Structures are given as C-alpha cells and as structure tokens.
Amino acid sequence: MGRSKISVRGLSKVFNPLKGNPVVALENVNFDVEEGEFIAIVGPSGCGKSTLLYMIAGFIQPTKGEIIVDGRRINSPGPDRGIVFQEYALFPWLTVEGNIKYGLEEKGLDQDEIDEKVSKYIRLMGLEGFEHKYPKELSGGMKQRVAIARTLAYEPEILLMDEPFGALDAQTRELLQEELLRIWEETRKTVLFVTHSVDEAVYLSQRVIIMTCRPGRVKNTVNVRLDKTLSREDVITSREFVETRHKVWVDVREEVMKHYCIVEG
Numbered sequence: 281m282g283r284s285k286i287s288v289r290g291l292s293k294v295f296n297p298l299k300g301n302p303v304v305a306l307e308n309v310n311f312d313v314e315e316g317e318f319i320a321i322v323g324p325s326g327c328g329k330s331t332l333l334y335m336i337a338g339f340i341q342p343t344k345g346e347i348i349v350d351g352r353r354i355n356s357p358g359p360d361r362g363i364v365f366q367e368y369a370l371f372p373w374l375t376v377e378g379n380i381k382y383g384l385e386e387k388g389l390d391q392d393e394i395d396e397k398v399s400k401y402i403r404l405m406g407l408e409g410f411e412h413k414y415p416k417e418l419s420g421g422m423k424q425r426v427a428i429a430r431t432l433a434y435e436p437e438i439l440l441m442d443e444p445f446g447a448l449d450a451q452t453r454e455l456l457q458e459e460l461l462r463i464w465e466e467t468r469k470t471v472l473f474v475t476h477s478v479d480e481a482v483y484l485s486q487r488v489i490i491m492t493c494r495p496g497r498v499k500n501t502v503n504v505r506l507d508k509t510l511s512r513e514d515v516i517t518s519r520e521f522v523e524t525r526h527k528v529w530v531d532v533r534e535e536v537m538k539h540y541c542i543v544e545g
C-alpha cells in the first residue's frame with residue numbers, strides 16, 4: 281500500500297472556546313484515506329461531519345491535531361480539494377455555463393480549454409440544453425448537477441461531498457448516484473462522501489466511516505466489497521450488500537439513539 285492521500289490525525293474542533301458555551305464538535309478523529317478510495321461518512325446530525333469536511337477543505341482550522349494531504353499539512357483551501365456543499369451554492373447571477381466556468385477562469389486556463397471542459401462536464405452531468413439558464417430557473421436536482429459539474433470541471437484530486445443528494449427526490453438521487461459512480465470509475469478520484477443514508481453509503485463507497493454522536497469520533501469503519509460490475513438491482517439484493525448495510529445500520533442506530541437521549545434528557 282502506498283502513502284495515504286489524506287491522513288487525519290488527532291483532529292479536534294471546539295467552536296466558541298472562549299465564550300460561555302463552547303461546542304466540542306469533533307474529538308480526536310483519526311483515519312487515513314488511500315489515493316483513489318471512495319469513503320462514505322455517516323453519523324447522527326450534529327456530530328461534526330460538515331465541520332470535518334470544511335477542515336479538510338481548509339476553510340476552518342482544527343483546534344487540535346492535523347490533516348495531511350499528499351504528505352503536507354494543510355491549513356488553507358487549495359485546487360487539489362473540491363467541495364460540493366450540503367446546500368446548493370451556485371452564483372445566482374451566473375448561468376449554468378457561467379457557474380461551471382467560474383473556477384476555470386480563476387484558475388487561469390485559456391478559453392479553448394475552458395470551453396472544452398465546460399462542455400464535457402455539461403454532457404457528463406446531463407445538463408445539455410440548460411447552459412444558458414439561471415439557477416432560479418432550475419429544479420433542485422438540476423442545481424445540484426450544476427454544483428457537482430462545477431466542482432468536477434476544476435478537476436481536483438480530492439472530492440469532498442457533503443450530503444450532495446440529500447435534498448433530491450428518490451429517482452434523481454439514484455440517477456446521480458449512478459453518474460457519480462461512473463465518473464469515479466473513470467477518473468478514480470479520492471472521494472469523501474457524507475450522507476445520512478446508510479444505503480447510499482454502502483452502495484457508493486468502498487469503506488464506511490461511522491461517527492459517534494457529538495463530540496464526533498470515529499466509532500467504527502466497515503469495508504464494503506460489492507461487485508460494482510453488477511446492475512443496481514443485483515447489487516442491492518446481494519447478500520454482501522444486505523449484510524454490510526445491516527452492520528453499518530446497527531452502529532448508526534446506536535449513535536442516533538444516544539443522540540436523542542441527550543437531546544430529550
């Protein structure tokens with residue numbers, strides 16, 4: 281096995297440490313991600329999943345511990361890491377094409393390269409015919425496709441995805457899962473994918489990290505060994521899928537129950 285692509289070591293995050301109500305969001309989180317791995321992260325609401333992704337993205341700083349990417353400690357955002365946010369974060373004043381182009385122009389690519397990449401990702405995400413529409417004219421599913429296309433067009437080595445399909449209807453969600461898997465198989469990016477859906481986590485990933493309720497720690501890691509050459513139907517009815525899903529679900533349920541005890545008690 282090669283060097284880790286991402287290494288999270290002793291990571292803790294306390295919000296408002298100096299005010300009256302400090303929030304310990306994460307406490308001593310440790311895990312490694314290999315290059316090209318697809319990792320899913322699940323855990324109760326408020327356990328620090330978004331916080332973890334934002335720290336890997338470099339938007340916020342850890343209170344303790346460190347994040348190593350490609351052997352270097354990171355402390356700011358970089359073009360090697362692309363994030364798709366929990367809420368669609370499109371520029372409302374730009375068209376679909378303009379939104380996808382934005383990062384590429386920032387990156388300083390020449391116009392031909394930009395046009396080529398924009399049309400490639402418009403095609404890959406099924407956005408043809410919508411190039412000149414504005415976000416407000418799009419459905420939720422389309423907006424999320426644009427957000428994903430925009431991040432992919434930038435071609436980061438690491439994709440950080442924070443519940444990217446959470447707000448979508450079941451059919452659109454399944455379609456985008458298939459598209460994401462296809463793109464991952466094609467490009468072998470390193471993916472960290474946060475979701476509340478155990479089915480989605482097991483279906484997409486090679487490894488599921490289950491987090492405890494707040495303060496978030498790594499509760500367990502479950503390897504997924506599915507035959508991805510099979511159809512969706514065959515995968516989700518396979519014994520391996522059903523057993524893995526159950527394993528993950530038992531851990532998640534335990535943490536979600538604890539979470540409610542704290543909230544209610």
Ligand SMILES: Nc1ncnc2c1ncn2[C@@H]1O[C@H](COP(=O)(O)OP(=O)(O)OP(=O)(O)O)[C@@H](O)[C@H]1O
Nearest residue numbers: 295296303305324325326327328329330331332494
């Ligand atoms: N900027 C902030 N200031 C203070 N507290 C914060 C801040 N951001 C997050 N928190 C707190 O940190 C904890 C973790 O939040 P985070 O958004 O990372 O959870 P999450 O696991 O992504 O939840 P969800 O599944 O609901 O998206 C929560 O208790 C939240 O209230």
Ligand SMILES: [Mg+2]
Nearest residue numbers: 329330331366
């Ligand atoms: Mg979140």
